[in-house]
Amino acid sequence: DGGITQSPKYLFRKEGQNVTLSCEQNLNHDAMYWYRQDPGQGLRLIYYSQIVNDFQKGDIAEGYSVSREKKESFPLTVTSAQKNPTAFYLCASSIQGEKLFFGSGTQLSVL
Amino acid sequence: EDQVTQSPEALRLQEGESSSLNCSYTVSGLRGLFWYRQDPGKGPEFLFTLYSAGEEKEKERLKATLTKKESFLHITAPKPEDSATYLCAVQSSGSARQLTFGSGTQLTVLP
Numbered sequence: 263d264g265g266i267t268q269s270p271k272y273l274f275r276k277e278g279q280n281v282t283l284s285c286e287q288n289l290n291h292d293a294m295y296w297y298r299q300d301p302g303q304g305l306r307l308i309y310y311s312q313i314v315n316d317f318q319k320g321d322i323a324e325g326y327s328v329s330r331e332k333k334e335s336f337p338l339t340v341t342s343a344q345k346n347p348t349a350f351y352l353c354a355s356s357i358q359g360e361k362l363f364f365g366s367g368t369q370l371s372v373l
Numbered sequence: 374e375d376q377v378t379q380s381p382e383a384l385r386l387q388e389g390e391s392s393s394l395n396c397s398y399t400v401s402g403l404r405g406l407f408w409y410r411q412d413p414g415k416g417p418e419f420l421f422t423l424y425s426a427g428e429e430k431e432k433e434r435l436k437a438t439l440t441k442k443e444s445f446l447h448i449t450a451p452k453p454e455d456s457a458t459y460l461c462a463v464q465s466s467g468s469a470r471q472l473t474f475g476s477g478t479q480l481t482v483l484p
């Protein structure tokens with residue numbers, strides 16, 4: 263079955279540590295996205311990529327980094343510069359400009 | 374700047390009690406309005422896309438409608454399995470074409 267796989271489902275970060283969230287899709291979509299979801303708030307865009315080896319900052323990119331070396335993969339690194347990283351992180355993909363397909367999410371917490 | 378406001382924030386219904394969820398939006402040229410369903414701890418699941426005022430779409434007990442300022446998600450004779458958070462998002466016709474999400478309506482249907 264085609265879809266988007268996020269791992270791990272739960273992740274814990276220590277002070278000063280960088281952590282990487284994985285996102286893989288087999289839908290052959292060109293565009294991929296990372297969103298952050300906090301309780302009671304809408305999804306906020308962190309980064310997006312419309313093509314391999316290219317990506318753009320979203321509304322809340324500070325403290326995060328991404329790479330897009332393969333069409334299928336779009337990992338997100340939460341760096342130590344992100345002072346409030348606790349949130350539910352969602353990866354999505356789409357055909358350009360069309361509806362988003364979402365993964366099952368990663369819950370990141372701070373130890 | 375695109376904005377999306379959903380109301381109410383939370384809604385409790387008895388099984389079979391029909392109601393509507395509201396999504397008000399401001400956007401510089403609407404390309405599409407999207408409805409998603411999100412279960413706790415999971416990624417959003419696509420329901421509908423509406424493109425122009427007057428358009429309606431239906432799926433089982435759900436019906437989505439669109440005007441120039443708002444969209445409604447009508448739920449007819451809901452069942453407990455319809456309990457979820459319903460998210461609305463708009464996509465502008467600008468070059469970025471990114472989605473702006475509302476904060477959602479948490480629906481609980483009691484048996």
